[in-house]
Amino acid sequence: ANLEVTHWWTSAGEAAAVAEFARVFEEETGHTWVDGALAGSGTGANPVIISRIIGGNPMGATQMNTGRDAEELIQAGLMRDLTDIADEMGIRDFYVDESLLEPCTYEGRIYCFPVNIHSWDWLWLSTAAYEEIGEPVPTNWDEYVASWPALQDAGILPFGLATGWPISGVPGVLMAGIGGSDLVLAINRDKDVEAVRGEDFRRVAEALDALRSVVSPDMMVPAFGDVGNQLLEGTAAGNIHGDWLQGDLQIAGGVPGEDYECLPGLGLNDQLTGGGDSFYFPVLPDGTDPEVIEAQTELARLLISPDAQLAFNLVKGSMPIRTDIDLSSANACMQKAIPLLDNGLLPSGDFSLSSDTQQQLQDLSIEFIDNDNISVDDYIERYASIIESAD
Amino acid sequence: MTDASASERQESGTARYVRQLFTRNISAKIAATPMIVTVLVIFIGCTLWTIYYSFTNSRLLPTGTFVGLDQYTRLFGTSRWNVSVWNLIWYGVFSLSFTLVIGFLLAVLMDQKIRFESAFRTIMLYPFALSFIVTGLVWQWIMNPTLGLQGTMRNLGFDWFTFDWIARSDMVIYALLIAGLWQGTGFMMVLMLAGLRGVDEEIWKASRVDGIPTWRTYLFIVLPMMRGVLVTAVVLAGSGIVRLYDLVVALTRGGPGISSEVPAKYVYDYMFTAGNIGQGLAASTMMLLTVMIIIIPWAYLEFGGRGKKS
Amino acid sequence: MSNPATLSTNVALDAVKTDITLDGPHGPRPKPFFTPRRIILYSILFVACLYYLFPLYVMITTSFKTMPEIRFGNIFAPPIEFTGEAWSKAWSSACTGLTCQGLSPGFWNSIKILIPSVIISTAVAAVNGYGLVNWKFKGSEIFFAVLIFGSFIPYQVMLYPLVMLTREMGIFGTIPAVIMVHTIFGMPILTLLFRNYFASLPPELFKAARVDGAGFWRIFFEVMLPMSLPIVVVALILQVTGIWNDFLFGVVFAGTQNLPMTVQLNNIVNSAQGTPEYNVNMAATMLTGLVPLIVYFVSGRLFVRGVAAGAVKG
Amino acid sequence: MIDNTKTSVSIRNLSLSFGSVQVLQEMNLDVKYGEFIVLLGPSGCGKSTLLNCIAGLLDVTGGQIYISGKNVTWEEPKDRGIGMVFQSYALYPQMTVRKNLSFGLRVAGLPREEIDKRVKRASEMLQIEPLLDRKPANLSGGQRQRVAIGRALVRDVDVFLFDEPLSNLDAKLRADLRVEIKRLHQRLENTMIYVTHDQIEAMTLADRIAIMRDGIIQQLDTPHEIYNRPVNLFVAGFIGSPAMNFIKGDLKSRTFVADGVTLPIDHYAFQPGNEALNANAILGVRPEHVLVGEAANAVPVNFESEIEIVEPMGSDTIAWARIGTQEFTFRADAELNLEPGQKIRLGFDPARASVFDAASGERI
Amino acid sequence: MIDNTKTSVSIRNLSLSFGSVQVLQEMNLDVKYGEFIVLLGPSGCGKSTLLNCIAGLLDVTGGQIYISGKNVTWEEPKDRGIGMVFQSYALYPQMTVRKNLSFGLRVAGLPREEIDKRVKRASEMLQIEPLLDRKPANLSGGQRQRVAIGRALVRDVDVFLFDEPLSNLDAKLRADLRVEIKRLHQRLENTMIYVTHDQIEAMTLADRIAIMRDGIIQQLDTPHEIYNRPVNLFVAGFIGSPAMNFIKGDLKSRTFVADGVTLPIDHYAFQPGNEALNANAILGVRPEHVLVGEAANAVPVNFESEIEIVEPMGSDTIAWARIGTQEFTFRADAELNLEPGQKIRLGFDPARASVFDAASGERI
Ligand SMILES: Nc1ncnc2c1ncn2[C@@H]1O[C@H](COP(=O)(O)OP(=O)(O)OP(=O)(O)O)[C@@H](O)[C@H]1O
């Protein structure tokens, strides 16, 4: 049967990765993967996905932000309960971190499957840029910051940035890297306002303050894929972006360790913040062809099957959710991350904050980076008040 | 004619009247139902729905509980919303005055018995046929600091040439303005031209005989006579401004930072991305209020005034 | 007296000596065509035209360039290596996610949405306008006023309730839903247009038809409609361009099988796969804008007249 | 009950309001079979409104309308047995003349032959056969109006309603068509109700004229009576061009005193019972009833006056003089060659004059 | 050169074309100081065009225009010493009456006191002082037209141009304002050129009337001459209501034979040299010159006829009869009580008739 799958994985690397899912799905089950890619990331795709689900015209499966968003849909009985499939596959045995499943769990039942661990916590560095200024490639954030003046003298952008949402992940990365795991847990999980006002967070804010001095809107490129190109060309020296950037770097012909370097956790922290892209399976309306429901079930199983996991994550550049996969074929960057995973994952903002709060934090950070009139103190205060009212 | 039969007729007349009221012109009443349903269900019903849920804490689904004015308190405590409102005000003031002024000036120029009038008009009006998405994309390309006009001019050796408004928080609103004007002034010109052409020829003759210079005639005599067109123009432009969304999304996505955010985008983002319907609807209600403020004076002028005249 | 003019001359010249010199106009000469004033006039118009044409020019030239040319060349320059590759890619092979069919499926979807939506929304509005003018009922003007007010409500506000409504009606995600939404949102302006037009027709025509015994529909189809061709054309033009350019309703209500061309355009332009291909983007943009542009250019005068007629009287 | 044998159209207590504006007020009107009634009155007095009520194009607020003895108050226009002709012709522009004529018949579902027969008869009667296949746009104003009349004609109705049918035509055509309508009426012997602004039309066409004002019929009478014995100041001033002279003064035992000038009007035909009235009064004298020069001496009332303005109008001349301090217009033969400043003797026969009560405006 | 002492407006060989359409053709016209000229003619004959040329609102194609002896052919309108009054009033709607009157003066930079003085004078003259602070929308049609005249008045010009100033008004107001314009002219002694469609206006106002047709002046003469001695069929038919009777026949040695009826017209005032002409001719008799009954026997031409249609018009009655087979209209006193079918004696005085050549249409 035909199964429509919506997602917003439209960048080069993402698209290639999702193609792996499709390939495996079609090969192994004989069903057809009807691709419903929606550009514009969450902003463009979310309304369509949500309105289709509540409008009674759901797709067979969809990628969605894991977490609080879907909760109401689950409450409204619009999402398929996957607990049986999960139990049948013994999902808790091989999942890399129980915490990943938490957001998918509602009243003890499982409603979604995270299909990868994606993490924002990466600092990407351009080998070419550092060759140009004749300095070694930094091994952590502080060295990287120290290299900015030299880069600027050489006419190289210290930090490449795309317009729009890519900036939204940066504060979280700085928080995890500079502030450390405790700070992340205190703020995101415990909504501890005092932590925001504390010394650790101030350092994070100051780092962001430093960062905003080297990014300017007229240097921004339209898409994050372009930043990848800048890194490879050496016109930009570094970038904080999620692991999925690697997909684009590879497609553009970049070789990790040679053309670019990567520093998980900014080279400071030994834990990665893990979010996950999850798949949800909406409850299909009465009268749907049983075959489609069957296909839905099979896709759910397949997405977390070892084959599909490996194929997908290798292309996407993210970590699989299974511990029982041989990652020896993973590239150098991924290899760096594997040991960090043993330390467990830090819950990402997606997991612990509502999208409403995330939206507010994103609005704040974007405003802060763009507007030099907002002082670090202001930033901290406003951040605190958002956390204070967060639910 | 006896009294009894007369009153009998009278009665049957009344009875018939009542009956006719419902059965008469039945097709006309049926034909009006789409409009009536649209008005009642969509325009009135949905508006009330919007207002109602703006007082709840609804998240992804409109199921929340009543929280009074909380959403509004938060709305006006949010700097993105406030920036959006200010942007809209600035954009509105500039856009409205520029479209009107430019539209009028162009119309006046076009009114000078020029040759190739229809060619000029075609050129000025064609952007109006394009969507804001297309408009935004084209201007984004042109205003791209590295690849667009600025980059090109600099490559040609004009190093001083700067056209990076799209990347500057303080100027981005003008970038929006340029694209918006590109799309909309032609239409204003056509409106104004129609208004100019609607002015009685004899007024022109009278003013020439009176020796009034052309520009004064345009300004002091013809312009005030175009009140109807002007009001329409203001209302049309005004409603377009309040709704401003596509252009921003296509051209700047609200950036740099939040410097080109607009209320419609705030509504959209909070309703659909942030999953906070209550907040989105509170913002919508504020927009509705704004629209009311624009349109009620107009309706009064149009309909109230008309009533008085006849 | 064969020539009356001679007569009048003779009569007139009683009072005046006939020795007037008839040697061409006296007094100040008439102004030549190219006065400084007119030169300025044309210059301003010309500059204005440059502003309006520049984006079109950029779109067209960029779409025929190759990527290296775009990167290193100049935005004004015409394409050196003239290539239609971007166009064919935009049309048939640009990718969104896994599908690489370009805009072409969207084009046909748009047509599928466009034709019924335009016809139905125009028809409904025409009947509304006719009813409002000729078959007034108690409160009809109030309904109309609310309708006009409705045209100013931001669409986003209506989106959610409409989704729920169409769901209840069981048509969400199908073409009828888009038709309905376009009919609803086209109704205010089109009804206004038709109302004004029908109001400008002599009411006696309607009365004569009533006396002739024709009813609501008969008068509409046999008397009013044949006379309203100009305004119908205008309404069609407005709706064709409006519905074609629509993004929001198409993407939300039409269902995945029917996503319109604008959605595809957005997908192609925003799903940056590697380096953004500006030439493909521009070609896609042009392709998407082509239908309204053609409609606009072909209908030229009517478009202007209708836009003005609808608005000026409104 | 309504007397079927006599009244073709009968209107009983008809009222009509647009919102709060009462346009027709408790109107009563009976039109006999075959009668030609003209409604005359200033603009906005409700003439068209009345016609539309009769046609069923407006819903009345109160009262009843009977046509040929049948109560049609709530009947559809097509079922009332009326045909209507409008000022703007109201031809269907996209249909040929033939189709214009046959539209109503086709709507009624008449058989083809019957339709053809009727169209033929009407177009012969109106001499529009050569135009049958043209569209209205290609007709002259007069031809259009003829077609419009034809459209009422084919429907074989009892009552014809005309709303200023000729006022869009130029003077010459108007005169021609006026005669034609008169001929048509003589031939069809239909009831006709005809609205006009034009006094000449009213006077020449009507069997009876109804003079209306503010939705009330002031006088309903033959043209002769209306012209010669207007019931009140309004009717008197409305009919006649140039307008009747109104001289303010006092009526005292059958003499009329204006500005010290005493006019003996004992020949005047007082309304019964009014002969001995003393009152503030207004004396109305039609300019065309004034005798000039020698002739003036032959009538009971005459006086001398100085001519102020002279308007030659071809065959006649209109001149302004004064009676006491009040303006006095009269019509004289052009051959008299009146000049401004000239002193002249003027006179009139009180039997042809009208006297009105100054307070109520009613004829005394 | 132009004789300054006599002509106020002088038009020499004026031509005007719109594209290929020649609207005015080699026109010549001289207007004396203080003269009141009325331009009369069918719609589209070029009356407004001529007026606009004089005002300088249209650029002429050829010829010259002199005003007060100065060649103003290419002068700006404001420098020509003309004031113009339009049919649609053309008041500036958003300005008060006072501003309407003074706007042109203020633009011309006149001192305040002078402006006030002129506005005062004009508004007194036209009795619009109480209206000075109103806007045109709050004025009646007649008041508006008065203001429009005032706007020309304040400019202290030599020549007033009127383009159908009264045709938007109703009959009564039109008559009033006509008299007022006449008074104004008597008082100002300005030159006035006045376009109208209305014969009564033309006859009553004009010192001389110019009858135009297709951009050519057919006859320029006093109202009396135009009425009594039209130079051709067109003028004869255009002036007079009801229109002149045209009887086709043959002119043979001072008798006129129509359908076998022989009319002795030797009293007719032939144009010099035409006395002995034999030709196909048309005899024109004005309906109001026809004598009826007894009186007919007193004139040279009389005959008996049967009345076909009678149109009573209050004081007079218009009736249709025949002369031979040709229609013959006449006006009779209403007192005669004519009836259709009645046989009656009709007659006219050939001295008051007109005879035209059937081929050229010119007066014989
Ligand atoms: N549809 C309407 N709504 C409100 N008032 C109306 C309407 N139609 C007519 N009237 C008013 O009713 C009154 C009578 O109008 P009506 O048309 O009957 O006058 P009339 O005598 O025919 O005038 P005219 O001679 O100008 O045609 C007028 O005061 C007019 O303003």
Ligand SMILES: Nc1ncnc2c1ncn2[C@@H]1O[C@H](COP(=O)(O)OP(=O)(O)OP(=O)(O)O)[C@@H](O)[C@H]1O
């Ligand atoms: N601007 C113009 N362009 C082309 N033709 C014109 C123009 N103005 C007038 N005409 C033509 O010139 C002719 C004379 O027009 P004009 O307005 O002078 O007539 P008129 O005698 O004033 O008629 P009316 O009595 O209807 O006002 C008409 O045939 C008209 O169609």
Ligand SMILES: [Mg+2]
């Ligand atoms: Mg009327």
Ligand SMILES: [Mg+2]
């Ligand atoms: Mg004219």
